[in-house]
Amino acid sequence: MDALVIAGPTAAGKTALALEVAQYIPSEIINMDSALVYRGMDIGTAKPTLFERQDVPHHLIDIIAPEESYSAADFVRDVEVLIPQIQARGKLPIVVGGTMLYLHSWVNGLSDLPSADDAIRARLQAEWQQDPLAMHQRLCDLDALAGKRIHPNDPQRILRALEVIEITGLTLTEQHQQRSATQLNLKTVFIMPPTKEWLHQRMGQRFELMLAHGLLDEVRILMRNPKLTALLPSMRSVGYRQAWQYLQGEINEQQLHEQALSATRSLAKRQLTWMKKMASDLILDANLSLSDQLSQLMTLLSDDKMR
Numbered sequence: 001m002d003a004l005v006i007a008g009p010t011a012a013g014k015t016a017l018a019l020e021v022a023q024y025i026p027s028e029i030i031n032m033d034s035a036l037v038y039r040g041m042d043i044g045t046a047k048p049t050l051f052e053r054q055d056v057p058h059h060l061i062d063i064i065a066p067e068e069s070y071s072a073a074d075f076v077r078d079v080e081v082l083i084p085q086i087q088a089r090g091k092l093p094i095v096v097g098g099t100m101l102y103l104h105s106w107v108n109g110l111s112d113l114p115s116a117d118d119a120i121r122a123r124l125q126a127e128w129q130q131d132p133l134a135m136h137q138r139l140c141d142l143d144a145l146a147g148k149r150i151h152p153n154d155p156q157r158i159l160r161a162l163e164v165i166e167i168t169g170l171t172l173t174e175q176h177q178q179r180s181a182t183q184l185n186l187k188t189v190f191i192m193p194p195t196k197e198w199l200h201q202r203m204g205q206r207f208e209l210m211l212a213h214g215l216l217d218e219v220r221i222l223m224r225n226p227k228l229t230a231l232l233p234s235m236r237s238v239g240y241r242q243a244w245q246y247l248q249g250e251i252n253e254q255q256l257h258e259q260a261l262s263a264t265r266s267l268a269k270r271q272l273t274w275m276k277k278m279a280s281d282l283i284l285d286a287n288l289s290l291s292d293q294l295s296q297l298m299t300l301l302s303d304d305k306m307r
Contacts, residue, residue: 001185001187001304002087002093002185002186003093003094003184003185004092004093004094004095004186004187005032005103005186005188006018006021006094006095006096006191007096007097007098007103007188007189007190007191007280008190008192009098009191009193009199009268009271009272010238010264011046011203011206011264012192012193012202013191013286014097014098015048015052019048019052020293020294021094021294021297022055022094024294025092025301026090026091026092027056027092027093027094028056028057028059028086028091028093029048029058029059030058030059030060030079030082030083030086030093030094030095031058031059031060031061032060032075032079032095032096032098032102033045033096033097033098033099034101034102034237035237035240036060036061036062036097037060037061037062037063037064037070038062038066039062039066040066040221040222041066041222043210043214043215043218044210044218044219044238044239044240044243046206048061057091059082059086060079060082066228066232066234066235067225067228067232067234069160070233071115071116071160072101072102072105072106072110073105073110075102075105076102076105076110080106080182080184095186100275101274103274104278107182107186107188107278108181109182114164114167116160117163117167120166120167121159121163124159124162125159125229128158128159132155135155135158135159135162136150136158139158139161142165142171143161143165143171143172143173145173146171146172146173156231187300187304188280188281189281189282189283189297189300190275190282190284191283191284191286191293192272192275192283192284192285192286193286194285199286200261200265203261203264204261207239207257207260210239215239215243216246216247219240219243220247222235222240223244230244230245238260238263238267239263239264241263242255242256242259245259282296282297284296
């Protein structure tokens with residue numbers, strides 16, 4: 001085994017389990033959550049604390065500014081470099097997070113998409129603000145399959161697809177035909193909620209805690225950055241988008257709570273849909289105690305060593 005992967009929906013307890021494993025096996029944690037890569041976004045992402053990161057080394061956290069972009073291709077490139085480095089230090093790489101697109105791209109392969117071009121991205125964003133429907137139609141005209149797959153109200157993915165076409169001359173569909181799956185031996189563990197209601201309660205409690213810990217103040221500070229807009233991927237993250245709208249006076253306090261929870265539930269639903277389509281070596285009940293989860297996971301790792 002080259003690395004342990006712990007994945008699951010938001011608020012399922014992935015980070016706690018990874019940190020528990022690290023108490024028994026010398027480990028380093030690699031983040032697999034698309035929001036944790038941004039600096040200055042700590043409360044709304046439930047980012048591991050500085051104490052936790054000092055106790056167990058973490059990677060791919062706080063690596064870019066919120067006005068920058070980080071893609072699945074970037075993650076695949078970075079994780080493939082980090083794992084052998086961690087192994088060379090005699091540690092177990094533990095990849096932890098809920099961005100299932102990153103995991104799918106890594107396990108199944110993804111074409112080598114180009115990095116974002118700031119000038120092209122800024123121009124496309126300006127064009128989107130002028131006429132969003134025309135931008136989606138442009139994508140449909142250039143790449144019918146991508147246009148059918150991407151919702152007309154998803155500027156992040158539409159603009160990225162158009163950007164890739166401008167930079168490479170190839171559509172996303174053509175790019176994705178060039179796939180290369182990882183050659184690393186991964187052990188994948190999914191943490192699954194016992195019921196939808198159980199997960200919704202956890203998500204609601206966590207959002208209220210984020211607000212109590214200063215989420216709105218965190219977003220106020222972010223909004224001072226003149227390079228940030230509500231259309232950027234960082235500010236479209238669950239919780240941040242709704243906090244931005246609230247602080248702009250677009251929604252009231254009740255709508256802030258309702259819409260943030262609705263967006264979180266939609267995120268979890270997408271995560272669980274991904275998980276149902278993907279293979280895993282172990283599925284853990286999120287309602288089990290941490291010690292019981294650890295026991296099952298350790299049995300999996302022990303069995304792997306004995307082979």
